[in-house]
Amino acid sequence: MADGRSGVIITYFSTASAVGKTILSINMASELARIGYDVCLLDADIQFGDAEDYLALNPTYDLADAHQALKDDPEANIEQYLTIYNYRSINFHILPSPKDLTLAYNIEPEMVGKIVEKLQRRFDFVIIDTTSMFSSLNMILLDMSTIVTFLGIVDFIPTIKNMKIGLETLRSLNSDENKLRLVLNRSDSKTKIGRRDVENLLGESFYHILPNDYKAASQSIKTAVPLVLSGAKSDLATSLRELVALYTNRSYDDSGNVNDSDDEYYEDMYRNRQQSHNDRSSGGGGWFSKLFG
Ligand SMILES: Nc1ncnc2c1ncn2[C@@H]1O[C@H](COP(=O)(O)OP(=O)(O)OP(=O)(O)O)[C@@H](O)[C@H]1O
Ligand SMILES: [Mg+2]
Numbered sequence: 001m002a003d004g005r006s007g008v009i010i011t012y013f014s015t016a017s018a019v020g021k022t023i024l025s026i027n028m029a030s031e032l033a034r035i036g037y038d039v040c041l042l043d044a045d046i047q048f049g050d051a052e053d054y055l056a057l058n059p060t061y062d063l064a065d066a067h068q069a070l071k072d073d074p075e076a077n078i079e080q081y082l083t084i085y086n087y088r089s090i091n092f093h094i095l096p097s098p099k100d101l102t103l104a105y106n107i108e109p110e111m112v113g114k115i116v117e118k119l120q121r122r123f124d125f126v127i128i129d130t131t132s133m134f135s136s137l138n139m140i141l142l143d144m145s146t147i148v149t150f151l152g153i154v155d156f157i158p159t160i161k162n163m164k165i166g167l168e169t170l171r172s173l174n175s176d177e178n179k180l181r182l183v184l185n186r187s188d189s190k191t192k193i194g195r196r197d198v199e200n201l202l203g204e205s206f207y208h209i210l211p212n213d214y215k216a217a218s219q220s221i222k223t224a225v226p227l228v229l230s231g232a233k234s235d236l237a238t239s240l241r242e243l244v245a246l247y248t249n250r251s252y253d254d255s256g257n258v259n260d261s262d263d264e265y266y267e268d269m270y271r272n273r274q275q276s277h278n279d280r281s282s283g284g285g286g287w288f289s290k291l292f293g
């Protein structure tokens with residue numbers, strides 16, 4: 001593993017299932033790889049992860065193998081447990097969730113944190129797909145993240161209620177709430193609840209809004225080609241790219257070529273990440289320690 005590298009960690013989290021965490025994680029990993037970054041996607045949905053299915057991969061190793069290797073030897077090289085997704089010479093790495101539910105049960109959250117630290121040293125970006133639970137694993141991953149995408153959809157009142165509780169809990173437990181990005185998926189799906197009403201309720205505007213596009217989403221799952229790579233034009237693919245552009249402070253021209261970069265933006269992200277790392281080390285501020293400490 002290359003020394004001295006320190007990647008950006010972007011985590012997808014929600015308080016409801018089936019809001020698009022996995023689709024967004026995969027597309028973000030794909031788009032970052034497309035524009036030239038070295039990327040690893042970690043499927044931290046340890047019981048029912050399906051990123052490998054969405055990409056039609058058949059990995060030899062998974063998170064349980066990397067976990068065991070690290071337990072046996074803290075210096076273990078976990079790169080050998082990664083699988084490469086490749087589409088037309090664009091590729092990124094993936095560490096899939098355990099195949100076996102009984103193995104998932106034995107995964108130690110702190111050990112996953114150590115795996116993420118190793119990935120962070122090796123890759124420019126580590127994208128983490130999680131579950132909709134305030135579990136100790138998720139809190140460790142959120143604490144480590146540079147950016148947490150809190151993903152929601154506006155469908156039923158209970159979903160919105162849980163979003164509000166989740167968001168308020170994260171805000172109240174961590175001083176570093178700046179890293180939270182509230183993102184709405186499937187915005188124009190048929191619902192009687194208005195987006196503005198939801199924003200008023202949550203006390204925050206959505207950072208980004210992705211359209212509902214059943215055809216594009218299901219086509220990408222069927223073909224196992226992420227929307228941003230397939231070349232098929234859709235509003236959802238454009239919106240996914242826009243989200244990546246926001247996160248990387250880059251812009252695109254009409255043909256999808258990258259235009260700008262802003263080193264200061266990255267420096268800020270690194271500074272924030274270093275700060276939250278220091279907070280964790282000194283035992284203060286983290287979501288994990290506040291909930292489970
Ligand atoms: N913008 C969208 N438009 C239409 N369908 C979408 C959109 N985003 C996601 N979907 C669909 O919603 C379903 C759930 O997506 P996904 O598996 O990514 O959610 P998730 O949050 O990871 O779910 P889980 O909590 O079960 O892991 C999928 O069938 C996907 O195709
Ligand atoms: Mg998922």
